[in-house]
Amino acid sequence: AQTVTQSQPEMSVQEAETVTLSCTYDTSENNYYLFWYKQPPSRQMILVIRQEAYKQQNATENRFSVNFQKAAKSFSLKISDSQLGDTAMYFCAFFFSGTYKYIFGTGTRLKVLA
Amino acid sequence: DSGVTQTPKHLITATGQRVTLRCSPRSGDLSVYWYQQSLDQGLQFLIQYYNGEERAKGNILERFSAQQFPDLHSELNLSSLELGDSALYFCASSPGGAHQETQYFGPGTRLLVL
Numbered sequence: 001a002q003t004v005t006q007s008q009p010e011m012s013v014q015e016a017e018t019v020t021l022s023c024t025y026d027t028s029e030n031n032y033y034l035f036w037y038k039q040p041p042s043r044q045m046i047l048v049i050r051q052e053a054y055k056q057q058n059a060t061e062n063r064f065s066v067n068f069q070k071a072a073k074s075f076s077l078k079i080s081d082s083q084l085g086d087t088a089m090y091f092c093a094f095f096f097s098g099t100y101k102y103i104f105g106t107g108t109r110l111k112v113l114a
Numbered sequence: 115d116s117g118v119t120q121t122p123k124h125l126i127t128a129t130g131q132r133v134t135l136r137c138s139p140r141s142g143d144l145s146v147y148w149y150q151q152s153l154d155q156g157l158q159f160l161i162q163y164y165n166g167e168e169r170a171k172g173n174i175l176e177r178f179s180a181q182q183f184p185d186l187h188s189e190l191n192l193s194s195l196e197l198g199d200s201a202l203y204f205c206a207s208s209p210g211g212a213h214q215e216t217q218y219f220g221p222g223t224r225l226l227v228l
Contacts, residue, residue, distance in 0.1 A: 043222055044187060044219060044221055047217065050213060050214065091157060093157075095213040097213065101159065102170075102213075103146075103159070104158070105156075
């Protein structure tokens with residue numbers, strides 16, 4: 001069975017600082033896709049960044065980047081130059097190609113402080 | 115605004131009742147996904163339809179069913195409702211059926227079962 005763990009229920013960061021959100025998982029599959037979603041207070045789910053498990057290069061989208069360590073089964077999200085608008089719940093999520101399942105972590109609530 | 119619309123925004127009903135949630139995907143998107151977000155279960159993938167056909171199935175209860183119509187809108191039917199079905203139900207859409215695609219989420223339908 002696949003599991004996804006976000007061990008930090010809540011985090012805070014000062015505006016303009018850098019923060020890293022952690023996500024670990026367990027699977028015996030080789031083919032999967034990894035995602036980070038953001039859910040601001042409006043409750044809308046927004047894709048932040050995605051990574052294919054077969055790619056060694058870490059994905060980057062503007063201020064957001066991931067550190068994907070396949071052997072360690074770790075997929076962390078780094079937010080640089082944090083902005084007040086980054087305040088949200090962040091979910092890591094996976095799609096496992098073998099079992100055709102999407103699984104989400106329990107989320108990390110991030111608060112950016114002025 | 116993601117371009118995905120969901121109706122109704124809020125729904126209050128009683129145990130044992132049946133409700134239908136509706137989703138219109140972004141123009142041109144062929145895939146529709148349904149998710150349930152509850153306090154105790156987190157975000158759960160329910161089901162995906164691609165161009166009218168069921169493509170992937172997650173933790174969808176037998177009391178729940180979905181379909182995608184020829185105009186590509188989708189409906190999620192929830193029957194014999196229980197208190198535990200109270201949740202935020204999201205619909206998302208993507209251009210094709212590939213699971214690494216970006217999913218665009220609607221604003222959700224908040225269901226309260228009393």
